[in-house]
Amino acid sequence: MNVEENPLDYLRALGRSGEGPHDIALAALMLASLDFPGMPTVEPRAHLGEIAQLAKNEASLIGTADDGAQRLCNLLAGRFGYDGDRLTYDDPRNANLLQVIARRRGMPVALGILYMHAARAAGLIASGLDTPAHFLVLLSKNRSEVLIDPFSGGAMLDPDRIGRPPRMAGAEGVHLAQPVSDTDVLLRLENNVKVRALQVGDRARALEVAERMVLVGPGKPELWLDLARLNEAQGVLGAARKAYESCLEIARPGQSLHNEAALGLSGLKRRIN
Numbered sequence: 001m002n003v004e005e006n007p008l009d010y011l012r013a014l015g016r017s018g019e020g021p022h023d024i025a026l027a028a029l030m031l032a033s034l035d036f037p038g039m040p041t042v043e044p045r046a047h048l049g050e051i052a053q054l055a056k057n058e059a060s061l062i063g064t065a066d067d068g069a070q071r072l073c074n075l076l077a078g079r080f081g082y083d084g085d086r087l088t089y090d091d092p093r094n095a096n097l098l099q100v101i102a103r104r105r106g107m108p109v110a111l112g113i114l115y116m117h118a119a120r121a122a123g124l125i126a127s128g129l130d131t132p133a134h135f136l137v138l139l140s141k142n143r144s145e146v147l148i149d150p151f152s153g154g155a156m157l158d159p160d161r162i163g164r165p166p167r168m169a170g171a172e173g174v175h176l177a178q179p180v181s182d183t184d185v186l187l188r189l190e191n192n193v194k195v196r197a198l199q200v201g202d203r204a205r206a207l208e209v210a211e212r213m214v215l216v217g218p219g220k221p222e223l224w225l226d227l228a229r230l231n232e233a234q235g236v237l238g239a240a241r242k243a244y245e246s247c248l249e250i251a252r253p254g255q256s257l258h259n260e261a262a263l264g265l266s267g268l269k270r271r272i273n
Contacts, residue, residue: 059122066156134149203234
């Protein structure tokens with residue numbers, strides 16, 4: 001993809017390309033840039049390039065996932081100072097990669113994207129994990145695996161304890177964690193922003209983020225249903241109708257999502273008429 005194109009065009013093309021793997025850090029940077037239109041991204045992109053090059057330089061020294069995890073920790077936490085923001089965890093800047101790069105602080109999924117970016121440049125397989133309370137990254141190399149916690153400076157965890165990792169401040173245990181697609185990682189990043197907007201009653205902001213999420217994951221009916229409901233709550237009934245219809249096109253008949261969208265569309269039509 002051409003990184004010079006409009007972020008919305010980039011994200012639309014990314015969504016059409018499938019679940020990944022993607023250039024996940026660049027995609028997160030594109031999402032972040034939507035909140036700062038016109039802001040140059042040359043320096044943040046150069047920083048991502050520097051991280052990738054330094055990680056690549058370590059590739060020949062990495063024989064196992066543990067080796068890789070230690071070198072990533074030295075690079076991102078040691079050299080660049082990346083760490084979790086424990087004092088102002090709910091600060092929206094912690095989910096915006098432009099701000100995370102500037103502050104060297106972020107929430108787990110934003111930091112995890114940087115670790116995945118560096119890991120792949122170093123020749124490791126890196127996946128985000130589907131955990132309900134805390135974002136972890138699974139690294140693989142030469143039949144070895146290790147879990148790392150990006151929020152704690154890339155600290156290594158035992159993969160055998162994937163169902164019960166150590167508790168983190170502000171987090172509850174992790175259960176039945178499974179690797180997820182890059183698309184799902186990006187959606188988790190954006191969902192953090194949307195949830196915080198709803199918590200403070202900013203429905204317009206939540207709607208804005210929901211619109212970005214369907215660009216990244218256009219084939220996920222739950223995103224269209226959420227977008228429909230947010231549009232309807234804001235009184236944007238035409239857009240709500242299109243979103244309900246998009247959900248119905250994707251969800252299989254009989255699925256709860258299909259039924260919910262059908263009910264929502266029926267109620268919306270009564271409102272319009």
